[in-house]
Amino acid sequence: MTFEPQSLTLPDPLPLDGGGMLADARIAYETYGELAPDRSNAILLCHALTGDQYVASTHPLTGKPGWWERMVGPGLPIDTDRYHVICANVIGSCLGSSGPASIAPDGAPYAMRFPVITIRDMVRGLVGLLDALGIERLHAVVGGSMGGMQALSLAANWPERAQRVLVIASTSRHSAQNIAFHELGRQAIMADPNWRQGEYYGSDTPDNGLAVARMAAHITYLSEDGLTAKFGRNLQDRPEKSFGFDADFQVESYLRYQGSGFTRRFDANSYLYITRAMDYFDLAEEHGGSLAQAFAGNPARFCLVSFDSDWLYPTAESRHIVHALNAAGAPVSFVELSAPFGHDSFLLDVPALDRVVKGFVE
Template identity: 75%
Template sequence: MADTAAIHTESHVLAMAQPLLLDSGRSLAPVEIAYQTYGRLNAARDNAILVCHALTGDQHLASPHPKTGKPGWWQRVVGPGLPIDTDRFFVICSNVIGSCMGSSGPSSAAEDGAPFAMRFPVITIRDMVRAQVALVDHLGIDRLHALVGGSMGGMQVLSWAANWPDRFGAALVLASAARHSAQNIAFHEVGRQAIMADPEWKGGDYYSEAGDDPRKVGPESGLAVARMAAHITYLSEQGLTEKFGRRLQDRETKTFGFDADFQVESYLRYQGLSFTDRFDANSYLYITRAMDYFDLAEEHGTHGKPGNLAEAFAGLKARMCLVSFDTDWLYPTSESRRIAHAVNAAGAPVSFVELSAPFGHDSFLLDVPALDRVIAGFL
């Protein structure tokens, strides 16, 4: 793990001068993009790596989270001498629009000064990337050395590859997919309904009681249940069995009640409740919807008909590496293999590897030495 004190780290917020045009046909204004950088941009401005975060991630890639105090979500990967080496690279990570860690989202102030709430426009993965392109332009970087992202971050990398293929030299996609499946949409809908069924959601207008922090009020119970349901999809049966099995939580016998008798129940309740301390419920609605709308082949079809996925990568010349995990049932290996075939059919250089890890979808965030070797070798 990196010594964060040894990394040159800066935090900024970019206020865009112009509205951001969206896939829906609407525009977003005002637009702010919160981001952090690690390392230093060289004189040639050609050593920049953009890391794209997942659904509930943020820009605090390799520095402590300001709300929870926990280490950065990829601190074991980003830093001096680590797979993404900040002695060599200038690493950028921005909070996606729609989120709640400084970039414009439903908890942000609209032009009238009141929180957007449900007036915030529905966004797409491509809209998130449009904001990132504006940030990279602002930083004076014509071409990124590489893009890296896992899960929803991988979707952003794929959107870059399909829509801005000449702006980077390499793309690393971890545990991701080129479209959201019916099963994934279904899990997200359960979470959204849990939030909207909570009486404290109030149609999304719960910010008036929030003071300075929208995460302190609102549909906390619904958001906790949404997180619990989603968290199950990030794990694997093997991992759950090894970590919890059917072991009881701080007791020798069952209570014959509805308390958390089992360790796995207690674990999920903790995951749900702790999530409400750092995330906004409306942001969860908007970001899951953006993921559900993601379908690269559909985006690049003609005359209203979905295209072949290879057509999405028609302009790609940069090299791409796809990584999947054998216990990931949320974005299984078949999804990464489908992308690899499409990139190959488009004539771009591509490599693909399936790694073995017991952690399920979350493997890309956890200690998997084989992944570290892939990242370092590819970059």
């Protein structure tokens, strides 16, 4: 991975939930649109597990469009003619922010010496970035999936920092099933002979394990109806079954493609760290066991969005957050949208989501 992202080093050590500090934490970020003279038009976008800061610009490693280009840009629902959009790579990741692949003070990559982090630690890094940029209060914070967890954490722990909080296809805590799928992926990585206890930098990387982890996770992002409509039981480039273990079915070929492509842009150790942070996320636990208490006295406006085909973070998870916000007296709106794509619906062409996002941020 050879590229030089826009970044800054936080002036103060970053305190971590697991104890200790992360000194010289680096935050890589991208911005879009002009910041108003009074700094009142900033929107922070928080990315999902395997996302990055390239929300509306070409990815420097893959050459692919930004992950939310359909939503962010001039005249789009998050209009960069009106708003100054900031998207940062979370700590623990591998697109320029401090993570396991970063160089430690002794000159070697941190690898598994990098401290285990939480969603709240990620948000501490984002708040540090906002402080460095001189932005005291956001017009809005927006996030889907893990990005929604970050938006909730910002609202609960730094309630004065955002006027609006938009949470899409997310949850206030990881379920046992969520944790189980992540553990499957972690075990696939750690079982790869090239993982070598995380000390693989400068040599062969655990691509096979990381690809399997990505394949398993990707299944959870989709819906059965979506898979059936796209692939069914159609064979891949052959008139009949091979009676072997090549990719006979189109869906098998698709998953293998997703897995192999992922290894070219992501670090296996980062996958371990970020999935662990998501598994540790439990906003109620952080606030005395009460999710309502997490939002007590919060001055922000909230909007929660779920999708009817999302079985990873189903609508019940969003309703749980909405009930807590109601109990806390916080102004909140909620909508369940119909879409066939499963959890990934927030990234795909769902015009109803465009209207919700535009209406709420304005």
